[in-house]
Amino acid sequence: MEQTNQIRPQAEARYQDELAALAAEDGGNRKPLGWKLSPKAVRDFILGRKKPLEYQGREITVRKKYLGNDALVERCIITLTGSRGLMLVGEPGTAKTLLSELLSAAISGVSTNTIQGTAGTTEDMIKYSWNYALLLAQGPCRQALVPSPLYVGMEQGILARFEEITRTPAEIQDSLISVMSDKVLNVPELGSEGLLFARPGFNVIGTANTRDKGVNEMSSALKRRFNFETVRPVGDVKLEKEIILREAAAMAKNAGVEMEPDDDAAELLSATFHELREGVSSMGHRIEKPNAVMSTAEAVSVYYQTMMGAYYYGGGKIEPRALVANLTGALGQEPGEDLEKLRGYFSTVVRDKAEEVGGPWKAYYQARSALK
């Protein structure tokens, strides 16, 4: 696929070279059936590798893509080697989807085999549906069947991703149960040829939100078919800053925007988001937590938005005022009360940091009038 025509190329395209180099290096390692890479190489792909790889005369550095809990990634990989599905749960914006995408790209070489769960998802979107023109013309046959990502996964022995599974009504989610336990899908319309046995390499990665409105419960029968991994917000401010800079740089590169990274802005944002999320500042102030989810993804989006503003309308430099103004965007869903809390944060924590730490905090505090 051409990368330049896509806003966001999929993981297997973005990291094509790394995947190829890892596959070449992976020769002797044991691989589960149907996997493109060995579990060790999958881990290296996601968590990075210290030594660069030699591939086709070039040196390829495999860098760390998921910044967070390494042990969690290892558990995810081992889960996928077994018969149970993997369910990533957690607050919005904790990189569950990113992790699911990276795992699929590394294990199956494709990350686009995805069901997008919504309140309107139906059972035929999960299993299969029909091309009615062909169905009328040829009767029920494989050609007339429109396979779902789950069907494709079973047929080709690749991972199927189910995004936002809990947005789907519980009874629809349950259509996964028998497929997950028996690894077989019956298409009664196809008669004796209607049994689709999953090929090795098939498994399901689900992601589910725990804090959003409009999510459904999951039946315990379905829960038993999955191993659960709780993805938590990044706990380390330095790491969060690194993620903000890295993600925003990648987005800017795709958008053809060339701008120097602004360390100070990323540091202010990571500290603000971290402290508001935790309810306590690095200096020990107790802070009221906003109702909005202060996720790292949201911090990236605030940074990127400010960066775009600076690129197109400003002098190419991130202004504290613009940064502060964009912060209110993060409180989008319930602005009134949260805005007060944010103001409170500025009039206590930011004020004291401006006095004691100085530097960028001073300008940040001076820009507080932009909180509207």
Next chain:
Amino acid sequence: MESVLSGQKRPQVIPFDLSAPCVYFPVRHHSPACALHLERTLAAYQPDCVLVEGPENANHLLPLLTDPEGHPPLAFYYALRDEKGLLGEEEAFYKCYYPFLDCSPELAALRWAARAGAEAKFIDLPYGQILLASAKDRGLRRPGERRSYQDEGYFSHGEFLERLCEKTGLRSFDEFWEKYFEVNSLSMETPDFVAQMHTYCVLARENTPPQELEDDGCLAREAHMAEAIAAACKKFQRVFVVTGGFHTWGLLHPTPVTPPAETFPNGAEQVYPMIYSMEAADALNGYASGMQSPGFYQRVWEYLHSDAPESAYGQAVLDLLASVGRRLRHKGETLSVADETCALDMARGLAWLRGKRQPGLYELRDGVLTAFVKGEAAAATCLPLEILRRFTTGNQVGKLPDSALIPPLAADFQNQCARLGLRLKTSQQQQTILNIFSSQKHREISRFFYRTVFLSCPFAKLVKGPDLANQKNRALIRETWAWHWDGAVMAALVEQSISGGTVEEACVLQLERRMSDANLAGDGAELLVQGFLMGLEDLTGKLHQQLRTLAASDGDFFSLSNACKHLNTLLEMGRLYRQEDSYDYAGLLDQCFGKVLSLLPSMAAIKDDQLDACLSIIALLYELTARPAFANRREILLSALEALLSDPDLHPGLHGGALGLLYGADPDWRNEIETACTGYLRGTRERMLQSASFLRGLFSTARDLLLVSDQFLPSLDHLFSRLEEPDFLALLPELRLAFRYFTPSEASRIASRAAALHGTTAEQLRRRPALPGQYAYAEALDAWAAAKL
């Protein structure tokens, strides 16, 4: 380790030559792998002398550790009383523990020596000398309640270790240790293992500033140990030295240190063997050093001595997964065998992915987290992890051989527990409900628990029940106690052992001591209550006499009031507790009563926060005078109250309370009450604002006034209705407090009568009036419905 040790500056490795006259074996405390390789080395080397790192003043107790009658966890408890102030003035008492588990390499060495008949001894400085050699707040003088002798801060913390973990991709030092030194070392040859240990420890030492070593007393200890080793080498042919790996370099290259000039006097330093528990030995609990999760490593240790030692870790993981699964099912959780299989697969798969030969503690935790926790991992769903934590900590409690010279107090404690049926086999918390008024045995248990509490022994805690000392929940008839046994209980008993040979003796001595230290009659009387709860009789009459002296010299109204309350409690509760003993409570109470009465007239201008205490004491005194024994004091009390009323600075609350009592004795005081009430409510704004406080005092002692008298309520209502709304609102909060003395049904009766005065009812007042718009709409709706019908 491979990548870590390929650094440019390779440390000089310490020789490990079994043909040498002296072999140094480096260990980490409680490490099964160290203990296993140590056993192998001892079998090959066959030393005639085994020297172990440990304060040498416990040498005479070493045979207890290896006695077949006892079993670990055990510990040595070192205590020092610095009465000469050699260590500074702040702290006079120092203590530390030296625990031993089955898998402690030190214990393995001592056991081997006992079996082989080799000489075995500790070679470190005595505890007191270590303290003298350490700087303030450093080493064994660092602040903290539970200091362990086995500090391994150098070993497991520091920048060097952070970099090491980062480089090896492991989460913590403990995970690093488990991978390279526990799991993977099982398949190593002992010389390779020892070389790896030495290398690691020398690297850790190189990264520790020399000043730190000196401040922590480390250099002085090493110099002393090196001397002891040299002396042993002259006497024996093959000497085997077991110390923390960090010290080996220092033993081979000791820094001369001038020993501290002062010494502690004889008897200042004591060492006792004591029973320890796995819980106390768990580094996860924050006060112990060494390996965390001793329950897990205990299992590993047991498998290392089974038929298949090579798969010890895998077996321990499997065992614990099955145990956690069983416990979860027992608790009603749905957990299938498939879940357990999945957890085991996860642990094995992770071990393989992480380059470990077998799954260890971290893989076990990961397996349980992934396969047993369903849904988001939160406090409510983490029961499996909590159960696992309990299993990996373990709940075993050690046993000392009968020959152990434990202090008589501790022995008596254990005998009492056995007699009362309190089993000390586990360190888990247990709960006991006692029917103290109906069962003699339960009373005895309760007294025993109270005695341990009095001795500051962290053994039992009253969860629910009458609390006589604080005058709370006196109506309850059962006591619920939570209790648990661990090393800290033993330590407390050892500390108290100077007070007496039995628990009772120690309590009596402490009680007498505290009584003679008390300055106020209130405190003295509280001690009597404690003695009462502990079932201690004042055989010599000492306490009684002491309290009399205290009461005579005490001039504090509130202290004497407290004494009255406590003594009254004892008078009232004696029969219920079946303890009408030799104390002359009535006589003491009479004495305190007299003193309180003489002080009462001077208590007019009390502070707001003293009001409640003051009201309760005058009410108690009044109540007492209703008893024949104190009836002769009624008149004196009433005149003291009258004297109080004449004080112009009288607190309005106390004014109300005193008037209420006077009204109780003579209803003619009602007019005086009404006058006072009117005076407050119609007075200047400041006085008006005090009216609620007045009523609060009044209702606390004479609430029947409002219920019985026909006139008081209308006149009060009249006074209230004259108030401006803002003034009434200002009074409201304290008025609510005043009315809390009435029961809900009484309050409701008062409300109905007050409403009737205004031609309405309480229900009508509570109903919100309809808005004109709503009323019009309802009318229209009614008309419409009527038309339709």
